Amino acid sequence: MSEFRISRRQFMHGAGAMGASGLLAGASTPALAAGVTLGIVYVGPRDDFGWNQAHAVAIKGLKAVAGVKAVEEENVPETDACSKSMESMVNLDGANIVLGTSFGYFTPFMIDLAKKYPKVEFRHAAPLWDGSKHPKNLGSYFGYLNQAHYVNGVAAGLSTKSNKLGFVAAKPIASVLSNINSFLLGARKVNPNAVVQVIFTGDWSLPVREAEATNALVDAGCDVITCHVDGPKVVIETAEKRGVKSCGHNASQAPLAPKGFLTGAEYKWETIYKIYADKVAKGEPLPNMLAGGYDTDMVMNTPFGAGASEEARKAATAAIADLKAKKPIYVGPLKDNKGNLVIDKTYDNYDPYLDQMNYLLEGVIGSIT
Amino acid sequence: MNDGLITTVLIALLGGALRVSTPFMFVALGECLTEKSGRVNLGLEGTLVLGAVVAYATSYHSGSPWLGVLAAGGAGAVLGAIHGFVCKLPRVNDIAIGIAMMLFGTGIAFFFGKAYIQPTAPRLEPLSLGAWTGDAKLATALQINPLLIVGVIIAFCMWWAFANTRWGLLVRMSGDSAPAARAMGVSVDLVRFLATAGGGFLAGIGGAFLSLYYPGSWNQGLSSGQGLMAVALVIFARWNPLRCVAAALLFGATGAIGPALQSVGVTQGYYFFNAAPYILTLLIMVGSAGSKQAAREAPGELSITK
Numbered sequence: 001m002s003e004f005r006i007s008r009r010q011f012m013h014g015a016g017a018m019g020a021s022g023l024l025a026g027a028s029t030p031a032l033a034a035g036v037t038l039g040i041v042y043v044g045p046r047d048d049f050g051w052n053q054a055h056a057v058a059i060k061g062l063k064a065v066a067g068v069k070a071v072e073e074e075n076v077p078e079t080d081a082c083s084k085s086m087e088s089m090v091n092l093d094g095a096n097i098v099l100g101t102s103f104g105y106f107t108p109f110m111i112d113l114a115k116k117y118p119k120v121e122f123r124h125a126a127p128l129w130d131g132s133k134h135p136k137n138l139g140s141y142f143g144y145l146n147q148a149h150y151v152n153g154v155a156a157g158l159s160t161k162s163n164k165l166g167f168v169a170a171k172p173i174a175s176v177l178s179n180i181n182s183f184l185l186g187a188r189k190v191n192p193n194a195v196v197q198v199i200f201t202g203d204w205s206l207p208v209r210e211a212e213a214t215n216a217l218v219d220a221g222c223d224v225i226t227c228h229v230d231g232p233k234v235v236i237e238t239a240e241k242r243g244v245k246s247c248g249h250n251a252s253q254a255p256l257a258p259k260g261f262l263t264g265a266e267y268k269w270e271t272i273y274k275i276y277a278d279k280v281a282k283g284e285p286l287p288n289m290l291a292g293g294y295d296t297d298m299v300m301n302t303p304f305g306a307g308a309s310e311e312a313r314k315a316a317t318a319a320i321a322d323l324k325a326k327k328p329i330y331v332g333p334l335k336d337n338k339g340n341l342v343i344d345k346t347y348d349n350y351d352p353y354l355d356q357m358n359y360l361l362e363g364v365i366g367s368i369t
Numbered sequence: 370m371n372d373g374l375i376t377t378v379l380i381a382l383l384g385g386a387l388r389v390s391t392p393f394m395f396v397a398l399g400e401c402l403t404e405k406s407g408r409v410n411l412g413l414e415g416t417l418v419l420g421a422v423v424a425y426a427t428s429y430h431s432g433s434p435w436l437g438v439l440a441a442g443g444a445g446a447v448l449g450a451i452h453g454f455v456c457k458l459p460r461v462n463d464i465a466i467g468i469a470m471m472l473f474g475t476g477i478a479f480f481f482g483k484a485y486i487q488p489t490a491p492r493l494e495p496l497s498l499g500a501w502t503g504d505a506k507l508a509t510a511l512q513i514n515p516l517l518i519v520g521v522i523i524a525f526c527m528w529w530a531f532a533n534t535r536w537g538l539l540v541r542m543s544g545d546s547a548p549a550a551r552a553m554g555v556s557v558d559l560v561r562f563l564a565t566a567g568g569g570f571l572a573g574i575g576g577a578f579l580s581l582y583y584p585g586s587w588n589q590g591l592s593s594g595q596g597l598m599a600v601a602l603v604i605f606a607r608w609n610p611l612r613c614v615a616a617a618l619l620f621g622a623t624g625a626i627g628p629a630l631q632s633v634g635v636t637q638g639y640y641f642f643n644a645a646p647y648i649l650t651l652l653i654m655v656g657s658a659g660s661k662q663a664a665r666e667a668p669g670e671l672s673i674t675k
Contacts, residue, residue, distance in 0.1 A: 075589075
């Protein structure tokens, strides 16, 4: 039975503790009761100009807070390896909260670990936690990045001459579609003639195909390019090489496009991680679901780059103020690009109906199948 | 679909062939050389990735992308030499060593490559061969990297050398019949060692193209299996360097179909179009594998055909 099985790590930990207590004789009281140790696992390298970097930047900010220790591990695949590195964070580093930042970590790895270590808090960066099925020391957090993509759209709508905006997307899942649609609505708000052309590459990280897609969009006449892929580096660099403007995604790509960068949609995980660290330090229960956008300071836009005109900057700044005031993005009625009515009324930015998005709005050239 | 759209797609295919095919071409030529000598090196995916990071790092530190290309070739030659040396030992299986070398190559590339994800290195500049067309799209598609031309020249040299030189004969003889080569007093092991190192050199240059030209930056997903596909292309090209070039160009062009069709508004079924290169390869392989001609062209000493 699993209760009686001792993994190598547990054995090492036990043996180490025995050795330590033997040597230090009483001096080995665990110090973690006072401080907060936060373990975080990334699927790729921390400096990928994308998803992982956004988390790592937040952790770096957190490390500056007194009493908070952070343990990081990079390049952990969505396999058993994730359980192993999280377990060693719990057993060897004394982590009292463990964060998994990749979609595939949740089922079954983090669910099993949460059951195995009921005193440790586990949080996962995608809205997958379900109170009726999952342990109470497990939970989800995420940011409504589509709000920042909406701001991208406003800046892009005022920067295009051809009225064609290009979007390189990985897969047609709800969060990606929501970013594309919000980008379109932002652009249409300031430029009713703008259209968004989307190319799906089919996977999260395919550098050569992302470069091909960017080239194809520029060839098709798009003069502002943005994307939703894991590492936007290639897309932004290719757009800059082709002399068109670009908007970023996930983390700051401003240094990659010194001429054409407008702004970028970024997560502000630091807000969420500070809430966690704060609550753990005070001994308060952690929320199981933690999500938000501009009004709760959980997303942001990259500072404007050289490509953004004065007009675009003003409009984008105004759009940010609107979002902070909870002004809705999805103002109905809106049709999808096949002519069906999909947004029948005006929806709040956090309406669960919008999380189920499986359509591209009218004005987007592209198909999800 | 009207004529304008068809032209756009055709230009995209041409551009794709010229942009994407070079790494396939170099790896395929390298593997062609190795397999002609009677050995299979499956490790070229690792060589490609290591070549990419060595080229990027060298270019970053020295400021010269061409020095990066040479360094990538050198790193590839070292990996090839290790493969060649280990396979010389008795009872060693070259396929297994190849897989080990693939993991080894990607492993050390990721390890040393960590520091080079963020910095920007000087890249290789393209040659603009399309200015005369007066068409912006065609001009962009015809921006060619000098390495592509180098690759085609190497292919012609290899093709000529296999048929017309003593060196070429030695390589072919080692690959077709080791006893015959030994009877002539040729060290088969030495020939294969040199052919594997040489093949590694070429594959390393393919990696340099990835990180220094297109897509032109270093990250861990850069190759995403291109090295493995290129090894398969050699069988597809039936161990002929010129056909390796053609296969690489075809593969590059079909790879551009997915994005190109979506950009002109054919948005349905992109998963299918993205799989086009693999479907095409499979079909041609099935079509050609049964022929007696194909069997005759395979080097007789290869562990996969023996």
